[in-house]
Amino acid sequence: MAESSGINSFGHHGVMKIAVVQAASSYDKPANRELVAKLVADAARQRPDLVVLPEAIMFDFSTEAGLVAEAAEALDGEFVATLRKSAVEHGVAIVAGMFERSPDQHRPYNTLLAVGADGSLLGAYRKIHLYDAFGYKESDQLMSGDVAPVVVPVGGLKFGLMTCYDLRFPELSRALVDAGADVLVVPAAWVRGPLKEHHWTTLLTARAVENTCYVAAAAQNGKKYCGLSQVIDPQGVTVASAGEADGPAFAELSADRLADVRQTNPSLKNRRYTVSPRS
Template identity: 70%
Template sequence: MKIAVVQTASSQDKSANIATVRRWIDAAAGQSPDLIVLPEAVMADFAVEGGSVGELAEPLDGPFVTALQQAAREHKSAIIAGMFETSCHAGRPHNTLLAVGPSGKLLGAYRKIHLYDAFGYKESDQLTPGDVEPVVVEIAGHRLGLMTCYDLRFPELSRALVDAGAEVLVVPAAWVRGPLKEKHWQTLLAARAIENTCYVVAAAQNGKKYSGLSQVIDPQGVTIAAVGEDDGFAVAVIDAERLAEVRRRNPSLANRRFGVVAR
């Protein structure tokens, strides 16, 4: 399975963001990937502290999703991207990842569970958390678990996704810059790959606010593709044989004692 991770920064101008997203999808599609992964909140950037993204939110049949579905059909590539989705709580939408198949069909939506109430920011003032349940979608014969940005700091979610069958963890993010934040990002991505013996695919926003450093990590914690700081994309191949080999050599999932139902 070939995956392209796109790195770019969004603004609160949704029309401009859709144009940017489409440009990068078209560029990445030149590599004929099975899946193109875009960052968290690529439909519209977060509001400043004390602001609101409520008026920017859309339903899953709105213009942003429709544009992604059209691009997926044209390029015959699945797409995963982040948006703000209208919720039943007025003015407090969900921070949602949507997965669109190569036919344009909506395969699933993950609503961010762990809102970023840390490092001086309070995402829960603007957004509504999703239900506490893992979301796994199947693309090109592989099972992908969806998680968003701050979720990376909660290993129980990644383990729940792997227990639900995920072979790949997909982590779109808008990882805020700051002292040691880039180190945290890279360390936690590698840790989630190593402890779960799975691939991790991370597409991040960049620019003045966010760290960038989008990458794909294999089940041994080795970065096999990366973007750096600038706008761009990187392509990597997810190898089922590599995954099986690592899990044979390091059967830590089979050897665990906690969280395993006794028989």
């Protein structure tokens, strides 16, 4: 865990600023890259340390066979180059979702990429739990990643990466916290539907409370997806929310708040079960 008091590398008195950005992607990759550059630039006006963009902001999901595979790129492709350029230009770290080429040319990875403010690659998380539910089968088009937690440092905090449907599996969030995550970052394209918005907000809050950590969720909106991007603190309090509108929501993450909650509610220390994810 980050320092609980004093001035550290991510701001005065253990506070850093985060932006969760809500927007909808399309099937036009160049237009999506322009959108990403604009979204980061707009959020950067408030000088956050980290900007979180939604899942699949590089290219929207499609029911048309092969379209997502054709759109997939390598980690040295144009989309990642856009992230690197925006990060350096505005001095912010970025997390964003893309489709990454895999060993299976017909099924790419659903990948979250984390880029540092200097343009360096901090980490890549390939979605573990594919959305084979609610009448959809993501595994028809995408390949799942290795079952391993991915945690990246930004400033003085550590951010655990998970994607959309991963939210329904509490063992992943616990594995990320056990690997040192202070914040769970959840880019998503959470499909609208009966009770889906209720599930989204309930599960985000549960992941924060049960792990006594921050949760930062950036979701796609529009006709297909529910939006409701938000930041939740370790006591389950929503400290920032985007509702259904486009644009960023800002929150401050406090190392003091994290330490105080974990002292008041030491549920992580009081555990009797410690279960490692299956390999």
